Amino acid sequence: MKSALKVYNSLSRKKEKFEPISAPYVGMYVCGPTVYGEAHLGHARSAITFDIIFRFLSHLEYKVRYVRNITDVGHLEHDADDGEDKIAKRAKLEKLEPMEVVKRYTSYYQTSLRKLNVNEPSIEPVASGHIPEQIKLTQQIIDAGFAYVSNGSVYFDVLKYNESHRYGELSGRVVDELLTGTRTLDGQEEKRSPLDFALWKNASPEHIMKWESPWGIGFPGWHIECTAMSNKYLGTRFDIHGGGLDLLFPHHECEIAQSVAGLKTQPAKYWLHNNMITINGQKMGKSLGNFITLDQLFSGDHPILEKAYSPMTIRFFILQAHYRSTLDFSNEALVAASKGYKKLMNGLRILRKMEYSPIDTINVDEKQEQELINLTESCYGGLSDDFNTAITIASLFNVVKKIHTLQLNPSLFNNISKESFENMKQTFIALTNEVLGLLEEAPNNNEVLIEGLLEWYKQAKENKDYDQIDRIRAWFKACGMQIKDMKTSIDWAYEEA
RNA sequence: GGUCCUGUGGCCGAGUGGCUAGGCUCAGCUCUGCAAAAGCUGCUACACCAGUUCGAAUCUGGUCGGGACCUCCA
Numbered sequence: 001m002k003s004a005l006k007v008y009n010s011l012s013r014k015k016e017k018f019e020p021i022s023a024p025y026v027g028m029y030v031c032g033p034t035v036y037g038e039a040h041l042g043h044a045r046s047a048i049t050f051d052i053i054f055r056f057l058s059h060l061e062y063k064v065r066y067v068r069n070i071t072d073v074g075h076l077e078h079d080a081d082d083g084e085d086k087i088a089k090r091a092k093l094e095k096l097e098p099m100e101v102v103k104r105y106t107s108y109y110q111t112s113l114r115k116l117n118v119n120e121p122s123i124e125p126v127a128s129g130h131i132p133e134q135i136k137l138t139q140q141i142i143d144a145g146f147a148y149v150s151n152g153s154v155y156f157d158v159l160k161y162n163e164s165h166r167y168g169e170l171s172g173r174v175v176d177e178l179l180t181g182t183r184t185l186d187g188q189e190e191k192r193s194p195l196d197f198a199l200w201k202n203a204s205p206e207h208i209m210k211w212e213s214p215w216g217i218g219f220p221g222w223h224i225e226c227t228a229m230s231n232k233y234l235g236t237r238f239d240i241h242g243g244g245l246d247l248l249f250p251h252h253e254c255e256i257a258q259s260v261a262g263l264k265t266q267p268a269k270y271w272l273h274n275n276m277i278t279i280n281g282q283k284m285g286k287s288l289g290n291f292i293t294l295d296q297l298f299s300g301d302h303p304i305l306e307k308a309y310s311p312m313t314i315r316f317f318i319l320q321a322h323y324r325s326t327l328d329f330s331n332e333a334l335v336a337a338s339k340g341y342k343k344l345m346n347g348l349r350i351l352r353k354m355e356y357s358p359i360d361t362i363n364v365d366e367k368q369e370q371e372l373i374n375l376t377e378s379c380y381g382g383l384s385d386d387f388n389t390a391i392t393i394a395s396l397f398n399v400v401k402k403i404h405t406l407q408l409n410p411s412l413f414n415n416i417s418k419e420s421f422e423n424m425k426q427t428f429i430a431l432t433n434e435v436l437g438l439l440e441e442a443p444n445n446n447e448v449l450i451e452g453l454l455e456w457y458k459q460a461k462e463n464k465d466y467d468q469i470d471r472i473r474a475w476f477k478a479c480g481m482q483i484k485d486m487k488t489s490i491d492w493a494y495e496e497a
Numbered sequence: 498g499g500u501c502c503u504g505u506g507g508c509c510g511a512g513u514g515g516c517u518a519g520g521c522u523c524a525g526c527u528c529u530g531c532a533a534a535a536g537c538u539g540c541u542a543c544a545c546c547a548g549u550u551c552g553a554a555u556c557u558g559g560u561c562g563g564g565a566c567c568u569c570c571a
Contacts, residue, residue, distance in 0.1 A: 033571070046571035086569075168500095171566075177499055178567075222569085244571030245502095251570095274571070275502090281563065286570050320520070321510060326503080326564070333509045336521035340509095343520080346534080382511090390511050394519035404535055 005060065007240075008324060008386045010248065010271040011170055015386055020239050021269060026057055026064045027238030029230040029268070031247055032124070034071040035105035036086040039112045040291040041277050041314070041329065042244070042284050048315060048437075049274040049323040049387075050242050051118040055435050056383050067233045068121040069226060070109075072102040073128045073209050073219060085219065088208045098209050102128075112294040115311040117437045123233050127225040131211045134220040134228040137262050138199040138213075146261035150190040152202030152216040158195040161257055167195075170256055170271060171249035197254055199224050223254035230255075231263060241268035245275050246285070274323045279304075284329065292329070306331040309338060312441050316341035319389040319436055344393070345440050347400030348432055350407055356421045358413040365415035372416050375399055376424045379431055392431060399428050450481075454490050457483060461490075 005018040020026045030050045033043050047068075054066045072087060091098040110120075127134075138154050141147040147156050158167050162175045178195055198221035203210035210217050230238065236259070243252065252271065259267040276283045284291045292302050300308030309317075317337035321327040375398055382391030402424075406412055413421070432438050453472060460468040476483050482495045 031571075034569085040571085042571045044571085049571090172500060173567075174500085180499080245565070246570055249500095249566060250568090276565070276571075278564075283565070283570090287568085288570095316520095317509090324502095325510080328509075330509075332521080336509060338521095340520040388511075391518075394511065397519055401536090408535070 004384050006384065006386055007270055007272065009269075010273050011268075016270070018270070020062065021237060024061065024063050026062045026240065027234035028054065028057075028064060028066045028240040028242065029226070029234055029238060030066070030068045030121070030241070031226060031243035031251065032068045032070050033105075033109055034086055035102050035109060036090045037105060037286065038293040038295065039105075039109040040284065040286075040293045041297065042291065043109065044112070044116055044118075044294055044314060045277050045318050045323075045327070046242075046244050046274050047113050047118045048116060048318050050272075051437060052319070052323075052383075052389060052435065053240070053242070053272070053387055054119060054121070055437060056387060059430070059435050065123070065234065066121040067123045067125065067230060069229055070102075070106055070124060070126045071222075071225065072106070072126045073098075073225075085207070085209055091208065102126075108295075115298065116294070116315050117311070117439055119437070125229045125233065127220065127229070128209070130225065130229050130232065131220065133232055134224045135200070135213050137228045137231070137258070138220075138224060141199060141258060141262040144261050144264075146257075147199055148192065149215050150192075152218060153190060153198055154200040154215055154221075155191050155196040156199055156254070156257060156261070157192060158197070158257070159193050161261055165257070165260055167257055168253060171253050173249060173253070197221060197223060197250065199258070223251055223258060226251070227255050227258040227262070227267065230267060231259070236263045236265045236267070238268055240270045240272055242272040242274070245273040246283075248273055275326045277318075277327050277329055279329045281328070304331075307335075309334050310441055312438060313338040313341055316344070316393075316438060319438075320393055322386075322388050322390050324386075340397075341438065344396060344400060344432065344438065347396075347403050348429065348440065351403050351425055351428055354403065354407065354425070356413060356418045357410060359410055360414050362417070363414055364417050368412070368415045369417060369420060372402070372420045372424055375402060376420070376427050379427055383431070383435065389436060392436070396428065396432060399424065403428075450492060454483070454492065458490055461485075 006015045007018045008015050028050070030046070033039060050066070050068070054064055057064045073085065085098075087098050087101055090096075091101045094101065096104075106126075138147065141156065142149070142154065145157075146161050147154050158175065161167055167173075167175055168178070175195065179193070200213060200215055200220055201218050202216055203218045207219070210219050230241070241252070241255075255267060259265060276285070278284060279290050279292075282288060282290060292305065294314075296302040296305065297309050297314055298311060300306075313334060314337075317334055318327065320337060320340070375395065378395040379392055379399065382388040382393075382395060385391070453475070457469065457472045460472065473483055476492060477495060480495050481492050484491045484493050
């Protein structure tokens with residue numbers, strides 16, 4: 001199964017066989033969020049996409065080191081020149097220390113992802129914690145002759161780089177075309193070419209977040225952090241680099257250039273990009289202001305939300321589409337996802353308790369046996385084909401149908417072997433829980449259930465049905481609770497014994 | 498304007514030369530104290546035009562529509 005895994009590589013624009021540089025080890029770097037605002041559905045898609053990849057590779061027994069960064073500095077507003085640091089801007093706006101902003105939104109992001117059952121990456125480095133590495137890498141690029149110092153800032157020399165390499169190999173862009181299409185912006189005088197991007201920016205005195213460097217006081221450019229941190233934790237060359245499709249250009253293109261220029265190698269073997277979530281046909285994003293935060297989804301507190309959607313519903317919704325397709329948000333689609341998710345969980349509940357139990361002599365029917373085997377294998381087929389969770393989920397639903405059939409007609413067990421049943425059961429549970437990360441969400445109406453039981457208890461008391469009373473008390477006890485009989489009412493309490 | 502992606506049934510969404518995707522919705526049936534669940538059946542699916550082919554939703558060309566990137570963005 002391991003050898004059959006195929007992934008779509010944005011660099012080659014083809015599906016390729018997945019062969020790690022040094023199996024069984026896999027290094028994966030994914031661009032995480034800039035923590036200057038609440039995490040939204042788009043963040044969830046990226047996180048879940050690479051969570052699945054992380055989980056599936058681990059499931060295939062690769063030893064994966066998954067690095068996902070937190071950008072807490074260096075992201076500029078507007079354009080790359082006279083823009084303001086996003087974090088600093090937000091900090092001013094909220095009258096907070098920049099690190100307060102970072103802390104708040106980092107924890108918001110992590111908490112939301114935890115609710116979505118996204119596993120934590122192996123390493124989650126922050127840009128501000130890697131300033132020396134970024135300075136060092138910048139120096140290496142200067143030394144290699146691909147960057148220049150200008151007015152206290154350092155810029156990557158795109159045209160120079162393009163003489164010996166190809167700037168645009170990932171995004172399919174051509175430098176000449178980029179030049180003609182470039183708008184003239186203010187503050188470009190420092191740069192030799194408008195395509196040049198900052199590796200290090202000179203900080204003005206009022207700038208809040210700044211560090212010392214060989215070129216004066218400043219802060220790192222946006223693209224350099226990912227190259228510096230991926231290099232630090234995964235080496236100069238690693239297996240997978242991921243991120244949102246919107247990061248492909250210029251961010252990932254620049255990463256390649258930085259790595260090739262400063263570290264003399266292509267950073268990643270496979271480049272994977274998840275597509276966007278759209279709302280009314282348009283990309284959901286910060287810039288358009290049409291995003292829905294994860295908390296809003298969970299609480300339903302947003303004008304366009306008709307109701308609240310549980311984290312697992314969101315996860316299921318995202319997994320029902322392939323990660324490279326755009327996925328359109330709508331209440332209707334979310335409601336459908338919610339029901340589909342519950343159907344899958346109901347199947348899981350039945351299967352968990354289901355044992356191989358033929359009622360007559362076993363007489364394996366070749367056709368039914370093969371059908372069951374195919375059903376089980378098709379569940380893997382989806383994930384193995386560029387992590388196509390949509391296909392895997394469709395297959396899982398076919399298994400659910402089979403589960404119901406077996407539950408209704410246990411005599412069908414006679415026609416299948418124990419081995420293939422157990423294999424099906426194990427596969428279903430493993431893929432659903434461990435790989436897709438879809439867990440059961442406990443019903444949240446326990447209060448109602450307890451009230452109902454107390455009502456029943458009261459009835460039993462009135463009827464002096466002591467057997468019934470004892471039984472109900474035992475149920476409460478089993479839940480760490482006890483019933484309190486009072487003169488005028490009945491209530492429950494936590495058992496203190 | 499440039500580069501790229503995309504258009505699938507009431508809705509969402511896989512597929513990519515011949516084989517039922519799947520989920521949700523709606524209608525009918527079986528089961529059923531009622532209901533739900535489950536099962537079965539059905540609801541003019543592949544934007545349009547032309548071509549390649551024994552055969553195309555799937556390949557090629559064109560038309561129309563939608564989107565992404567080119568500026569911060571998952």
